Amino acid sequence: MRHRFVKQEPDIPFELPVVYEDAGIIVVDKPHFLATTPRGMWYRQTALMRLREMYGDDAITPAHRLDRLTAGIVVFVRDPALRGAYQMLFQERRTSKTYECLAPCAPIVRPRYGTIERLETPRVFPLRRRSRIVKRRGVLQAYEEPGEVNAETVIELGAGGMAIDGTPTWGSGVRAYTLHPSTGKTHQLRVHMNSLGLPIRGDDFYPRVEQRAYDDFSQTLELVARRLSFIDPVSGEPREFISRVPLG
Numbered sequence: 001m002r003h004r005f006v007k008q009e010p011d012i013p014f015e016l017p018v019v020y021e022d023a024g025i026i027v028v029d030k031p032h033f034l035a036t037t038p039r040g041m042w043y044r045q046t047a048l049m050r051l052r053e054m055y056g057d058d059a060i061t062p063a064h065r066l067d068r069l070t071a072g073i074v075v076f077v078r079d080p081a082l083r084g085a086y087q088m089l090f091q092e093r094r095t096s097k098t099y100e101c102l103a104p105c106a107p108i109v110r111p112r113y114g115t116i117e118r119l120e121t122p123r124v125f126p127l128r129r130r131s132r133i134v135k136r137r138g139v140l141q142a143y144e145e146p147g148e149v150n151a152e153t154v155i156e157l158g159a160g161g162m163a164i165d166g167t168p169t170w171g172s173g174v175r176a177y178t179l180h181p182s183t184g185k186t187h188q189l190r191v192h193m194n195s196l197g198l199p200i201r202g203d204d205f206y207p208r209v210e211q212r213a214y215d216d217f218s219q220t221l222e223l224v225a226r227r228l229s230f231i232d233p234v235s236g237e238p239r240e241f242i243s244r245v246p247l248g
Contacts, residue, residue, distance in 0.1 A: 010215035012045045019073070019241055024234055025086060026051060026060065026076045029243050032220040035068040041214065042068070051076055064090040067187070069204075071245040072099070072225025085233040090184075095230040098180055099189055100158055102201040102222035102247050105175040109197035113144040116196075119154070126156035129196065135186040141205050142187040144195060153192045154180040174201060176247060178226075189223060222247055 014031035021027070028047060030036065035046040043049060051060050055078070063075040063086040077086045089095060108116070108124060114131025118124060133151040135142040158176025177198070179189050187206075193199060194206035201222040204210040212219075224247060229240040 009041055009043060009045055013217065016047055016050050017244075021078075024077065024079045024082045025063070026055075026078055027241050028074050028076065029245060030066055030071055030074045030225075031245065032069055032071045033217055036062055036065040036074055039068075047074060048076070063087050064184075066225055067221075069202075069221035070223045070225060071220075072243040073228040073241045074225075075228070075241075082234060089230055089233050093182065093184070094233075095228060097225065098178060098227040100224050100226045100247055101177050101179060101189070101193065102174050103177055103193055103198040105173050106197060111144070111195040113146055114149065114195070126154055129153045129155060129192045131192070131195070133185040133188055133191055140209055142185070142191050144191060150183060151185040151188045151192070152182045153189060154182070155192070155196075156180075190221075 012031075012033050014034060016031065016034065017029045019027050019029050028051070030047050034050075035042045037048045038046050044053075048060065048062060052058050057078060059078060059080050061077050061080075061083055063077050063083075066072060066074055075086065075090075077083045108127075110116075111129075111131065114129065117128040117130070119126045119128060130149045130152045131144045132147040132149055133142050134145055156178045158178045177193070179193075181188055185191075190200055190203055190206050194203070199206050202219050203221055203223075204212055204219075224243055224245050226243050227240065229238065231237070232239050
């Protein structure tokens, strides 16, 4: 495949570590700001094109995707005969995904749509957030609306965040949360956290759209796809991969 020429595509100054590879797949720890696949102005500065250049193999294909601003574990398929097996693994939700994020340490608010279920009453967390999320073409933000639920996330308090002297590691009023999505709607975790009055730190879409330069890498979205596990559809072996991208 010939690389198309993209004018003024900024260089993204972050490495793309490979955490695992075999004859069938390549697993990477994607950094913030690097898109999974070409889209819009991003072409060569994407995880897919970097891997194709690195391995000299145009057959490499993503099994799933992460948002450009979200960091963490992504699986790519290198053997064309195995694409269907790995892609269906994600489409049929036969994987377990755990995300971590930083967001305000504040009381939750009642969302306009959907439901909240406390899983260990009377404690607020962990909770299950369910709603209907819609993403329209050409509209930057996804949004919730009345109707059949299509998005579900379990949200619990994360660990850590305090230094030895007891001061907050991430700044006053911020703490870590652990997120377990059972569905994969566009911007689902960002929408669900924002709907609770806990927008993820560094989010430039929620609660409001903020315009930033394409080459401004100073403020990250503090959301990491931390852990991915599944039964390998080819070997039948259990797989688990953990991101080393730090929060904060």
